[in-house]
Amino acid sequence: MAAIQATTLRTPGPARYLTDIFHAAARELKQDRPHLQLTLRWVPGHEDVPGNEAADVAAKEAAHKRSSPRRQLPESLRTPLPxxxxxxxxxxxxxxxxxxxxxxxxxxxxxxxxEVDGAMPSKRYGALISALPRRHANLLIQFRTNHVPLQAYFARTEKVPSATCPTCRGAPETVPHYLLACPTYSLHRAVHFASLGFSGRTLAALLNSKAGLRPLFNYVNATGRLRSAVGALVGPRSGYPDSDSDSEDT
Ligand SMILES: [Zn+2]
Structure with missing residues (x-):
């Protein structure tokens, strides 16, 4: 139907040159035979109309670069198409x-x-953060890009001399250490990461899945580790992707 409508449209659009060719051919025909009645009829696809089927086959062949011999083509189609x-x-x-x-x-x-998101760059990340409040989205980006205000980051930017975790002193305080390993927060993990299961405690699950966002922010909030840098994170009805279960905030 769109093809028939297109024959009366003069606005630019994809492959409009084809309807232009059709218009020119129709005009020429009308000049030669002024009394000719020209009727365009829409034929639904796959209706066993022999002409339509043949056109279909020819179109498919052409799409696979098996065009008809040049001599058999209408003159206007013999030059390369625009x-x-x-x-x-x-x-x-x-x-x-x-x-x-x-x-x-x-x-x-x-x-x-x-390690966090093997599919980057992709549209999925946009979908992941689209439902998040800006502050939460910012923190998620910081986690994903290793720019979160933990000791390892400060040491890297030479704001502090050592990357050692200030609470357990057992390892550099990196993103994986803080989220997955630091013994100071093992209890917080047990509580807030329970929904992820043990095998689900990975950077990818926490930083790259809808199901991980709520545990992540609740964990960060509960540890208080980033409180001075990002403030409290669990706001009332804070628009988590699964905010229907926001009851503990009220
Ligand atoms: Zn630690």
């Missing part, structure tokens, strides 16, 4: 995305990030 702007734009975008992906995956950050 490049579709929308298709060109689409191809360009695909190529850019591909190159950005390669650059990201081979970068130092990309390699590090693969």
């Amino acid at each position: 490049l579709s702007t929308s298709r060109a734009r689409q191809n360009y975008k695909l190529e850019l995305n591909r190159r950005a992906g390669v650059q990201w995956r081979t970068s130092v950050r990309g390699v590090r990030m693969a």
Whole structure:
């Protein structure tokens, strides 16, 4: 139906040159035979109309680059078809995305990030944070990119001389140490990560899954470790992706 409607439209659109060719052919025909009645009829697909089936087969062949011999083509289709702007734009975008992906995956950050989210760059991350309040989303990004105000980060940016965990003194206070290993918070993990199970206690589960967000923020909030830097995180009806169970906040 869109194809029939398109024959009366003069606005630019994808492959509009084809309807232009059709218009020109129709005009020519009407000039030669002024009394000719031209009727366009929509034929639903797969209805066993022989002409339609044949056109289908021909279209599929052409799509696989098996075009008819040039001599058999209508004259207006013998020269190469104009490049579709929308298709060109689409191809360009695909190529850019591909190159950005390669650059990201081979970068130092990309390699590090693969432990958290092997699919980056992707749209999934946008979907993951879209339901989060900004403060929560910011902290999630900090966790994912290793820019969270823990001792290891401060040592890296030379704000403190040592990365050693200030509470257990047993290891550098990195993101994995704070979230998964520090003995100071084992009880907090037992409480807040219970829903993830033992095998679910991974960086990927906490930083890259909807199910991990609520345990993550509750844990951070309960440990109080980042309180001075990011404040309290569990706000009333704070818009978690699963905020229907926000009862403990009220
Ligand atoms: Zn520790």
